[in-house]
Amino acid sequence: MAEPNLPARQLGRQLKRMRERLGMTQDEAGAPLRMSTSKLSRIETGYLPPYHDFRALLDRYNVVVSDWDEYIAAYDRAKEKGWWHHYGVGNRGFLPIEAEASKVKVFQFGYIPGLLQTEAYMREVFAAARVQMKPKVLENQVTVRLLRQLRLTDAPILKFHAIIDEHALRRPVLGRAERQEQLQYLVDRARLPNVTVQVVPEDIGAYPGQFGNLIVASFDDSEEPDIAYVEHIFGSVHVEKEAEVSAAKLAFKDFADRALDAEDSIALIERL
Structure with a gap:
């Protein structure tokens, strides 16, 4: 359900x-x-x-x-069904939560977050995730993600805070030219007033974020509790229990404390 x-x-x-x-x-x-x-x-x-x-x-x-x-x-x-149903995408996953959220915090260890990906990067990610994906399904997935990215620039504006492990920035997902384009796009997005990007540098050593990804969504409705969302190789889990969501928030804060601040993170991406 x-x-x-x-x-x-x-x-x-x-x-x-x-x-x-x-x-x-x-x-x-x-x-x-x-x-x-x-x-x-x-x-x-x-x-x-x-x-x-x-x-x-x-x-x-x-x-x-x-x-x-x-x-x-x-x-x-x-x-009412969400706009994404037109592209054959159902209500499972994070998309319906993101569509309603006013603020999203994302930690990604293995790859650049979807809202900050270029089209070339997301095509590679989708292809790797589903080897047997039909061309039409792939095109729909790409279109939906590109439309989701409009929340960063069009009303209702989404406040977005992404923490990315440097490992994800260095992973050779794309060829050299496309990789440069992706990193530049990430810098451009990071300079939006509603977007914060932090990078956990490689020299930080071992830390809990190496075990997986984490998302926390918040809503304008003061009665609507925050939701945590955890992705894993076989799917995903919504977390709504207050104690568990609080733990997710503390984990995100820990990752933010370990990461470079926004200015130094942009400088690192520019060097790459």
């Missing part, structure tokens, strides 16, 4: 507030509707119910019919 999107999570919290204002437990709210406590709990965390179940909940929470339009409009927004 796909993770709930931001509008769905907001709607779930709104339904929860309605129930709590009436002093109902989940069991009391759901029983007359033949709705189990576990189902209502899922709804309140953002998993959308069938439309008629949603209308039944509005009635259960004493919302007058004349006020239903705004809630039904919110329900319809929560059901």
